[in-house]
Amino acid sequence: xxxxxxxxxxxxxxxxxxxxxxxxxxxxxxxxxxxxxxxxxxxxxxxxxxxxxxxxxxxxxxxxxxxxxxxxxxxxxxxxxx
Numbered sequence: 001x002x003x004x005x006x007x008x009x010x011x012x013x014x015x016x017x018x019x020x021x022x023x024x025x026x027x028x029x030x031x032x033x034x035x036x037x038x039x040x041x042x043x044x045x046x047x048x049x050x051x052x053x054x055x056x057x058x059x060x061x062x063x064x065x066x067x068x069x070x071x072x073x074x075x076x077x078x079x080x081x082x
Contacts, residue, residue, distance in 0.1 A: 002048040010051060012044040023047060 003010040008027035014020070024037045042050060069075070 002044060003051040010047075012040075012042075012047045014044075 001009050002012045002023075007029075008025065011024045011026065013022050013024060021040050021042065022037045023040050023042075024035055026033055026035045028034075040047065
């Protein structure tokens with residue numbers, strides 16, 4: 001467990017075979033436990049430090065990015081293409 005909040009937490013899991021790592025967010029809700037995972041190159045200590053520094057993306061940041069993409073008529077592919 002690298003972070004906890006109301007009714008949920010974030011786990012850092014590493015495969016003992018291939019050493020791939022994943023961050024898993026779990027939250028208890030009215031329909032049961034809901035989870036979402038994401039591959040990461042962070043080790044447990046790095047993930048914990050990142051989350052403690054406020055590594056979460058806020059709703060305001062998501063809306064700002066959406067507005068920028070819509071205004072500039074860009075897709076995600078254009079953001080990452082050279």
